[in-house]
Amino acid sequence: xxxxxxxxxxxxxxxxxxxxxxxxxxxxxxxxxxxxxxxxxxxxxxxxxxxxxxxxxxxxxxxxxxxxxxxxxxxxxxxxxxxxxxxxxxxxxxxxxxxxxxxxxxx
Amino acid sequence: xxxxxxxxxxxxxxxxxxxxxxxxxxxxxxxxxxxxxxxxxxxxxxxxxxxxxxxxxxxxxxxxxxxxxxxxxxxxxxxxxxxxxxxxxxxxxxxxxxxxxxxxxxxxxxxxxxxxx
Numbered sequence: 001x002x003x004x005x006x007x008x009x010x011x012x013x014x015x016x017x018x019x020x021x022x023x024x025x026x027x028x029x030x031x032x033x034x035x036x037x038x039x040x041x042x043x044x045x046x047x048x049x050x051x052x053x054x055x056x057x058x059x060x061x062x063x064x065x066x067x068x069x070x071x072x073x074x075x076x077x078x079x080x081x082x083x084x085x086x087x088x089x090x091x092x093x094x095x096x097x098x099x100x101x102x103x104x105x106x107x
Numbered sequence: 108x109x110x111x112x113x114x115x116x117x118x119x120x121x122x123x124x125x126x127x128x129x130x131x132x133x134x135x136x137x138x139x140x141x142x143x144x145x146x147x148x149x150x151x152x153x154x155x156x157x158x159x160x161x162x163x164x165x166x167x168x169x170x171x172x173x174x175x176x177x178x179x180x181x182x183x184x185x186x187x188x189x190x191x192x193x194x195x196x197x198x199x200x201x202x203x204x205x206x207x208x209x210x211x212x213x214x215x216x217x218x219x220x221x222x223x224x
Contacts, residue, residue, distance in 0.1 A: 033213065041217070043197065045212065048209045094166070096152075099147070
């Protein structure tokens with residue numbers, strides 16, 4: 001099956017700092033999604049991005065499908081950005097998740 | 108639109124008891140999914156229903172059964188709960204068909220936290 005690897009596993013930031021999260025996958029995929037799991041456990045859709053670049057406020061994402069990776073950029077981080085960030089790829093008709101990046105933003 | 112809703116939010120069972128987790132979506136989506144999330148891990152697919160009337164196994168189906176009751180509802184049943192089934196369970200749905208490029212995007216419910224003693 002497909003392997004989805006996220007890095008770094010943990011990240012601590014000072015409020016206002018920028019960060020880049022990475023997602024590597026081992027095979028061609030039909031879809032890639034980024035999620036934020038907040039401290040209450042809710043999964044929030046950030047991006048649906050099988051290829052190209054998208055931006056939404058302070059967040060942006062880029063997927064280079066031919067090189068099998070995606071990047072999530074967080075600029076001017078806020079304490080509300082804390083939580084776990086997951087990438088997930090659609091492989092066949094199944095969504096396969098990475099293990100996540102735990103982000104802690106300190107004030 | 109409520110999106111994807113799940114009941115109950117929390118449940119504690121004793122080993123061997125049975126229960127059904129309920130999921131409903133109001134987005135007129137064709138496909139629905141059940142996942143489990145264990146500590147420190149991403150979500151893993153238990154079962155999915157590509158369309159009304161069909162169900163298929165995912166990565167970790169053992170110990171579970173599902174029913175696609177109608178287009179809106181997809182339930183997950185534990186017939187004889189075991190401590191290894193202690194987890195957070197998420198239901199999701201996607202349009203999975205259509206002309207929009209994002210038809211495969213999945214949307215998740217709030218989860219059910221299940222503890223089996």
